[in-house]
Amino acid sequence: MAHGNEFTLLKERRFLPFFITQFLGAFNDNVFKNALIILIAFQATDPARANTLVNLSAGLFVLPFFLFSATAGQLADKYEKSHLMRWIKLLEIVIMLGAAVGFILGEMSVLIGLLFLMGWQSTLFGPVKYSILPQHLRPDELVGGNGWVEMGTFLAILIGTLLGGVLIAIPDRGPWLVAGAVVLLAVLGFLSSLFIPKATPDAPDLRINWNPITETWRNIDITRRSRTVFLSVLGISWFWFLGATYLAQLPNYSRLSLGGDEHVVTLLLTTFALGIGVGSLLCERLSGRRVELGLVPFGSIGLTLFGVDLFFAVTPVAAGTPLIGAMEFLRSVSNWRVLIDILLMGMFGGFYIVPLYALVQQRSEPSFRSRVIAGNNIINALFMVLSAVLAIFFLDVAGLSIPQFLLLTALFNAAVALYIFTLVPEFLMRFVVWILVNIVYRLRAQGLERIPDKGPAVVVCNHISYMDALVVIGSCRRPIRFVMDHQIFKIPLLSFVFRTAGAVPIAPAREAPEILEQAYDRVARYLEAGEVVGIFPEGRLTEDGEIGPFKSGIERIVQRTPAPVVPMALRGLWGSFFSRRYGKAMHHFPRRFWSRIELVVGEPVPPEQATSALLRERVLALRGDWP
Template sequence: MAQGNTQSLLRQRRFAPFFCTQFLGAFNDNLFKQALLILIAFQGTRWGVSNPDVMINVAAGLFVLPFFLFSPLAGQIADKLEKSRLIRAIKLGEIAIMGVAVAGLLTQSLWLLITALFLLGAQSSLFGPVKYGIIPQHLRDDELVAGNGLVEMGTFLAILIGTIAGGLLIERADAGPALVSIAVVVLAVLGYLASRRIPNAPAAAPDLTINWNLFGEIARNLRYTYGNRTVFLAIIGVSWFWFFGALLMTQFPNYTRLALGGNELVGTLLLAAFSVGIGVGSLLCDRLSGQRVELGLVPFGAIGISVFTIQMFFTVPTELNVDALMTPAEFLATDYGWTLLTSVVLLGLFGGFYIVPLYALIQQRSDPEHRSRTIAGNNVLNALAMVLASGFAIVLLGVAGLSIPQLFLVVGVMNAAVALYIFTLVPEFLMRFLIWMAIHTVYRLRKQGLEHIPEDGPAVLVCNHVSFVDALIIAGAVRRPVRFVMHYRIFRIPLLSFIFRTAKAIPIASAKENPQLLEEANARIDAALADGEIVCTFPEGRITDHGEMNTFRRGIEHIVRRRPVPVIPMALSGLWGSFFSRKDGPAFLKLPRRLLERVGLSAGEPVAPHEATAELLQRRVASLQEETP
């Protein structure tokens, strides 16, 4: 395993204290918020609430409104100041806010509690840009997915524990408010103590002049973010997730009571199932992505989100016992209980697949000096999305008269449409999805020696050519983006052409076939290497017809003479005889032998450009092919 795996990060000071601070903060937020929502939903009349449905959505909207109001300022402060010190100041503010919450609980003042919820949202809005800005300062690129997966897992585990604790504590008859009061203060103090161990994270833009014009700064951040189209659309995808997630989780208490006939503990069980699913999905991202920012998981996650949200519409009882609400045990004893619980877990699981790569992508591809302000812009759009979610729910439930299951159906269909729209705007998501699916459903890939590929800077990969999907296998295994040089006829194959074009592959032809295309390809190869990119070429010039390597052509020598860069030999094994090879007939025109065929990919030590002859490279590739697992 790489040094940046999840267990390693949790033992290191550069990550562990931050993780604990984030966990305790999310725990405290959700303990208090859940206690308040349960008070409104189940004891609303006693606390002066006339319409619990509307008040729950008002409370949810007030919690996220500060993200819209204060995120622009928070992003500037996070870029201007040293982040560990800023986090400690924010955690001190949390202790004061929880004092307001305690006053509201002990005096039974609903509006004081709503004020504390608003202030808690303000404190969280200040923490957001610091949280996602400090991760790439303390972690390497190959640790970003693991780090973000742990943060998302920790956040939703904190949501789970906080939700359960908030529900259990507040229902303790008259002692509930006092127990919640003690808990929120203790957690705030522990969060501050954990923050004192976070290592320094130097200011990214210490000379930044703070712009106090709220709307002007919002517009400037969004204009800047819009300049990086992939990051901007990733932010749109994240904001949609929070629209979807906020709407879904806010409805769980009343969905439980009105659609399922369950008590508050059943609602807590469903929230717990959703949080466990998110946590497991977030942790699996690092494993499934091979410790890289794997955008192919995003469409996979979006598909699962729609499927299991729509499933929640169909998995509801046709008749309810209005005399008594079910306990968790009674709910699970019904003919729909376990089906619904499994759907909620899988909904969370696919949500983790969706959100973690998007956060990692935003961090990886943002300008470091503007990263916190980019994240602040993300938070503004997220907050706007969550406020709109509250309004959307109020309109459909209160005005249009939809039931909560019908609301879930509408949102599930909307998620499919929004995801499809984003993926058409950024073909890279769909391209990576097709590659990821090929690697994980058609083949079982074993890799070795890929550490020889440099983490940055230009290099040329040379590999044997066995099948029409060789480039997909290599693209799915190598952490860095790869520019492939391939015969123009393969480049034009339907469907594969979409992937190759999106990956900026370079079509090439022989001098005899098309001298102009050859000249253009050589110029593009040289330009890619000059820009510090990885280029992969198949020196045989064609896919093997007999399973053995064809003679390497001397085009590789021309490439490295023109641009002296390291050459890394690579070898594929196990693809001969597959559906995409030419064994036993043309590729694509025979039945696959089996799914999950074992395929190997090995890389050898770099060859210096002045030694990189076609003959030497062919011998190295042949040797690697014999050793490939």
């Protein structure tokens, strides 16, 4: 079934029931939590005791993520996921029935204990929530699916927090209304889970280790097996550190720095959640429905820039000034700058987080995927606790104001991003490719699904401009190791991209025979390792826009290491700044900007049929009359 746009998934059974189930779960968590926190704040006669109980409640909800995530990951790998989700949602109904009794009777100790159980239920749900997506969604739908999940989660947190506060504050009937709401939401969540399609277990023979300590270390060790996956998990955890920091500080930031009342807090929270939702949904469109790592640095840059601007956007409020409401807050032009900063921080946060979740799902070994996600949840919880500890230190001990602390957090984000991108240059390389391709061109790709998802393959393409390899690398889900002229390999800036992408420099035998032989050896190693190699069989840029003869190097490659050969053709690059239509490439004034180009992929050719002549014929047919 073709995937029309980011809204198409909501019409399909393989996604919609799951989305509703996870949304209602997050919604119910936050109705329960916020109603309990407000109940504690208003019932406790001693403010110190109220603060203790609020912090205890927050800690009890997070504690199960440390204790039970490892077990939850094993259960999600071992058992059929839709069935497991139904049992977890039944558990939620039981817990919420107890919570309803606790709210009606006003039993604070019972509610706090049930909050721990609700954290346990959420811990069980976490790994299955993310590991089921790759089983029900195609690779080109994974980013869109994660975008919806992240948007839904943040909206559920926002709306649930607001509803819990509104209901519990209603005189006399508040506890009854909260009791009815949490039970109703739990029942609706269970009913929606009945329609989730089956997802076969990834590791049915797995023996469960019930020791949470040893299994937690084992989960983290499993997560670290893939360096890119582990660093992506650290990136996700850093985002939750940022999110926890901003969400925790917004109430006091609104009151002390902006002079706003609780309605202004709600406005800022709504704006932030809206930004996350917009950014999460835009991810699919900006990434071309693939896991585009280039959006991660893009998102991180936006988080830093608008986080720093938030500091300068604030106009100090004089002490003793009466608090203003949302409507009066919106009358000030300077406050609109604050709202825009918060909106854009949320939006760039969506750009940052969605590709990282999709990458973890895509590159984790299926038999360990749920345990990797469980390891991610454990590290997320650690970072959220670290966020609270650092906030206490910088605000209470170091004496920073809230705007100063948020500025320091934004600068921390820049430092962490640089560190991660230094460790995993692929993020930065994909960012450079994404920026170059999307600013210079409007790219339309057809037939990318014909490139095998696994195993060795060779892709061959016509060679029109110096941007050709970048366009192909930026379009394909799998890393492509391009063989390219050693002089092109040395071009400034592009050289960083080519080296990071594992490109293979090659030279003619008459010029540097040792480089030629090294190139063939390296290509063979790539194919033996099950990777994709890219080749421009013409061996040089076209001088007239036409496709030249294909050299015999492609035949030598597939004879030495048999692999299917995928023909592809670039259209519309002839006449660009990077082509030779007007003389030497990149030595003439650019005549086109953001022009439309296409990449068309054909059916794979078996290695035994992959002759130079046949492949040229296939590429020529794909290109058509548009050079």
